[in-house]
Amino acid sequence: MKKTLPYIAIIIVLIYALYNAKFRDLKKIDTHTNIHYKEHIETHKTTHYEDELSQINTDEYTKQYIIRVINHGSNILDFKGGVMEAGFASVDDAEKIACYTLELSGKKCKDSYEKNAAMFYTSICGGCHGDDGKGLGGTCPNLTKSKLLGIVKRENFLKDMIQRSQ
Ligand code: HEC
Structure with missing residues (x-):
C-alpha cells in the first residue's frame, strides 16, 4: 500500500492539471463568444436603427x-x-x-x-x-x-x- 501511495498522488495531480487546463480552455472560448456576441448585438442594433431611420419621415x-x-x-x-x-x-x-x-x-x-x-x-x-x-x-x-x-x-x-x- 505504501508503495502505491506516490503513484496515486501523481495520478491525482495529473487529473487536477488536466481538469484545470480544460477549464481554462472553456474560459477562453467563453470570452471569445462573448466578444462575438457583443459585435453581433452592435451590428444588429445598427440595422434596427437604420431601418427605423428609413421610416421616420x-x-x-x-x-x-x-x-x-x-x-x-x-x-x-x-x-x-x-x-x-x-x-x-x-x-x-x-x-x-x-x-x-x-x-x-x-x-x-x-x-x-x-x-x-x-x-x-x-x-x-x-x-x-x-x-x-x-x-x-x-x-x-x-x-x-x-x-x-x-x-x-x-x-x-x-x-x-x-x-x-x-
Ligand atoms: C394637460 C395638457 C395636455 C393634454 C390634455 C394632452 N397633451 Fe399632448 N402634450 C402636452 C405637453 C405639455 C406636451 C409636451 C411634453 C414633453 O415635454 O414631452 C405634449 C406632447 C404631445 C405630443 C408630442 C409632440 C411633439 O412635437 O413631439 C403629442 C403627439 C401629443 N402631445 C398629442 C396629444 C394628444 C393626441 C392628446 C389627446 C389624447 C394630448 N396630447 C393631450 C400636453 C397635453
Whole structure:
C-alpha cells in the first residue's frame, strides 16, 4: 500500500492539471463568444436603427409616435404646459385620435377611422394643444408641424448612434 501511495498522488495531480487546463480552455472560448456576441448585438442594433431611420419621415411612423405619446405620455420636450401624462385617452381610442391628429397637419391616415375621433380630440386634447392642434401659442407642442419635435429628437439620436458604430 505504501508503495502505491506516490503513484496515486501523481495520478491525482495529473487529473487536477488536466481538469484545470480544460477549464481554462472553456474560459477562453467563453470570452471569445462573448466578444462575438457583443459585435453581433452592435451590428444588429445598427440595422434596427437604420431601418427605423428609413421610416421616420412616413405618415405611418408619425401616427405610431402619436399613439405612443397618448399611451405612454411624454416628458422630453420641456414645454410651459409641463409634461404630458399617459392615458388621457384609452388604448382603444388612441389609434383613431392619432389619425385625426395626423390629418390636422394635412397628412393622410391610411386606415379609415370613426368620425367621432374629432369629438374625442377636441374634448380630450384640444384643451392643451388647441382644437386646431397648433399648441395654444406655445403652451403645448404644435401638433401640425411637418415633423413633430419628439421625432426630430429620435432622428438625431438614430443618426448619432449609426455614426458612432461606423
Ligand atoms: C394637460 C395638457 C395636455 C393634454 C390634455 C394632452 N397633451 Fe399632448 N402634450 C402636452 C405637453 C405639455 C406636451 C409636451 C411634453 C414633453 O415635454 O414631452 C405634449 C406632447 C404631445 C405630443 C408630442 C409632440 C411633439 O412635437 O413631439 C403629442 C403627439 C401629443 N402631445 C398629442 C396629444 C394628444 C393626441 C392628446 C389627446 C389624447 C394630448 N396630447 C393631450 C400636453 C397635453
